[in-house]
Amino acid sequence: MTDVIEIEGLTKTYGDFTAVNSLSLKIKKNSFVGFLGPNGAGKSTTIKMLTNLTSATSGTAFLNGIDVVKDPKGALTEVGAVVETPEFYPYLTPVKSLEYIARLRGMNKDDIVKRTTEVLELVKMNEEKNKKIGKFSKGMKQRVALAQALMFEPSILILDEPTSGLDPRGMVEVREILQDLRKEDITVFMSSHLLNEAQDICDSVAMMNHGKLLVHSSIEDLRKGLETNRIEIKTIGNVSDDQANSYRGISSVKDLEILSENQLAIDFKGDEETKNLLLRKIDSELRVISFHESGNPLESLYLGMIKESR
Amino acid sequence: MTVRQTVPSDMEQIGLVARYEIEKSLQSRAFIGIMGLMMAVIALMTLIRPLLGISFSDDPITFVQDYLNWIEILVLIGAVAFASGALSSEFEKRTGLLMFPQPVKRTTYLAGKFLSSIIILAGALGMYYVIVCLLSLMITGGIPAAILLSYGFALLYATAVCAVAFLLSSILKTSTASIVATVLIFLMVMNIIEQLLIMSSIDPAFLISNVAGAISYSLQSPYPSTYTGVDFRGQPSTVFIPTEAGSVLVMIGYIAVSMVIAAIMFKRREL
Numbered sequence: 001m002t003d004v005i006e007i008e009g010l011t012k013t014y015g016d017f018t019a020v021n022s023l024s025l026k027i028k029k030n031s032f033v034g035f036l037g038p039n040g041a042g043k044s045t046t047i048k049m050l051t052n053l054t055s056a057t058s059g060t061a062f063l064n065g066i067d068v069v070k071d072p073k074g075a076l077t078e079v080g081a082v083v084e085t086p087e088f089y090p091y092l093t094p095v096k097s098l099e100y101i102a103r104l105r106g107m108n109k110d111d112i113v114k115r116t117t118e119v120l121e122l123v124k125m126n127e128e129k130n131k132k133i134g135k136f137s138k139g140m141k142q143r144v145a146l147a148q149a150l151m152f153e154p155s156i157l158i159l160d161e162p163t164s165g166l167d168p169r170g171m172v173e174v175r176e177i178l179q180d181l182r183k184e185d186i187t188v189f190m191s192s193h194l195l196n197e198a199q200d201i202c203d204s205v206a207m208m209n210h211g212k213l214l215v216h217s218s219i220e221d222l223r224k225g226l227e228t229n230r231i232e233i234k235t236i237g238n239v240s241d242d243q244a245n246s247y248r249g250i251s252s253v254k255d256l257e258i259l260s261e262n263q264l265a266i267d268f269k270g271d272e273e274t275k276n277l278l279l280r281k282i283d284s285e286l287r288v289i290s291f292h293e294s295g296n297p298l299e300s301l302y303l304g305m306i307k308e309s310r
Numbered sequence: 311m312t313v314r315q316t317v318p319s320d321m322e323q324i325g326l327v328a329r330y331e332i333e334k335s336l337q338s339r340a341f342i343g344i345m346g347l348m349m350a351v352i353a354l355m356t357l358i359r360p361l362l363g364i365s366f367s368d369d370p371i372t373f374v375q376d377y378l379n380w381i382e383i384l385v386l387i388g389a390v391a392f393a394s395g396a397l398s399s400e401f402e403k404r405t406g407l408l409m410f411p412q413p414v415k416r417t418t419y420l421a422g423k424f425l426s427s428i429i430i431l432a433g434a435l436g437m438y439y440v441i442v443c444l445l446s447l448m449i450t451g452g453i454p455a456a457i458l459l460s461y462g463f464a465l466l467y468a469t470a471v472c473a474v475a476f477l478l479s480s481i482l483k484t485s486t487a488s489i490v491a492t493v494l495i496f497l498m499v500m501n502i503i504e505q506l507l508i509m510s511s512i513d514p515a516f517l518i519s520n521v522a523g524a525i526s527y528s529l530q531s532p533y534p535s536t537y538t539g540v541d542f543r544g545q546p547s548t549v550f551i552p553t554e555a556g557s558v559l560v561m562i563g564y565i566a567v568s569m570v571i572a573a574i575m576f577k578r579r580e581l
């Protein structure tokens with residue numbers, strides 16, 4: 001697969017402060033990549049450099065093979081973007097705003113009419129399509145922003161906190177829209193603070209902190225590389241201290257916590273087979289009613305990496 | 311992927327930006343305000359004289375010049391309304407977050423916005439000239455032969471003032487700062503410098519406020535030239551009249567320099 005986003009040695013400095021430090025990242029066509037990191041990590045600055053909002057101090061960034069620094073018009077031709085919560089011209093309606101942007105992109109009138117209806121329907125803004133945007137809430141503007149980014153069926157979609165400003169229902173709806181895009185010929189590169197969101201939508205993640213890339217890998221590979229898994233088990237029998245200690249003695253068990261007299265949480269190292277053996281042993285002694293994996297593996301990894309990079 | 315199209319040329323995009331900017335301006339309160347102000351100036355100029363018992367001049371040139379004395383202030387108000395916030399508002403109001411990631415060069419936005427300001431002001435000034443000409447025709451029975459030349463100078467002056475307003479808008483953070491700076495420069499700084507130069511007997515021909523005089527002088531035939539008279543203290547005093555060619559060059563110079571700097575600043579500015 002070809003790399004549709006190629007970032008090489010991208011650096012952005014503000015005086016003595018380095019916001020993005022020699023970032024190199026390649027994103028394959030049709031992949032969905034989550035761009036994660038704490039506040040101030042350099043995610044938004046990177047996205048702004050990719051979308052012609054900020055210039056790079058050094059390095060290169062190619063979108064579909066075109067250098068965004070040297071030829072932003074060419075590089076952004078097939079790129080849809082939503083950066084932070086953009087403001088629209090308040091005197092325009094969603095229909096007029098989409099028409100303006102679509103015409104700047106060269107869409108013909110028939111396609112504009114057809115796609116305007118489709119994308120406004122998709123982001124559930126059809127009822128407000130002829131109202132002036134000046135009176136819209138932040139969440140409504142975010143929906144229209146997503147609509148403009150999808151309007152011309154981009155080959156690359158760059159999103160900076162796409163669910164920011166949305167209510168919980170809106171967040172779910174936007175995630176569903178993004179998940180539906182998997183059927184399309186599109187590459188999604190999105191920053192997010194919400195690890196669950198990245199895990200639900202993306203197939204790989206790039207994590208950065210202090211302007212540096214910490215890891216870029218598929219979520220599956222990251223899970224495999226995790227040191228421990230955590231399961232919470234509910235039993236019929238009560239958990240005694242002796243039993244807890246005997247389980248702690250099992251080599252794969254890294255930690256055990258008694259949550260209540262018939263509930264325990266175990267951190268263990270190993271695969272599904274290891275988990276099965278562990279559960280069978282506990283079931284034979286305490287009779288297991290239910291169990292579930294707890295904790296977000298991505299969250300564990302994220303927190304671990306952020307801690308290490310401090 | 312059926313709707314991807316070839317992105318229009320820079321020139322086509324300039325036209326599109328200008329079209330939507332004009333649409334925006336025509337819907338704005340500022341446009342209604344400017345038109346109202348122009349009508350008010352014309353109404354007051356036309357109604358107050360008869361009420362005070364002062365008769366109108368029979369000479370179409372003198373009659374029209376009375377009305378054209380207001381052009382400079384009307385152009386300044388128009389430039390403040392349509393040009394001062396044109397660039398800074400993209401950053402201040404964060405509309406740039408929507409527009410700059412589009413495949414459109416920043417200089418294209420700049421050119422489209424500038425073009426729209428000029429078109430709006432040209433329209434408003436044109437309406438002012440038409441009404442003044444109609445009044446001149448009704449009251450004096452004629453219109454000055456060089457009225458189109460005067461309109462040309464007014465348009466060039468409006469373009470130069472807009473260019474300076476764009477320059478300030480590309481540098482300053484907020485629309486309010488751009489508006490205040492534009493007004494201060496044209497109402498105070500330029501006038502103070504002009505007065506100081508005249509007092510020192512230096513020709514202020516390079517000042518845009520001075521060459522704006524061509525809007526009114528161009529109606530006269532022959533075109534007047536610099537002369538030395540006597541001031542109120544009985545001292546010899548030079549009245550500097552900008553030449554037609556000099557006025558054109560100075561205004562074009564202001565436009566070129568201001569727009570080049572505005573383009574560089576707007577292109578480099580970050581959101």
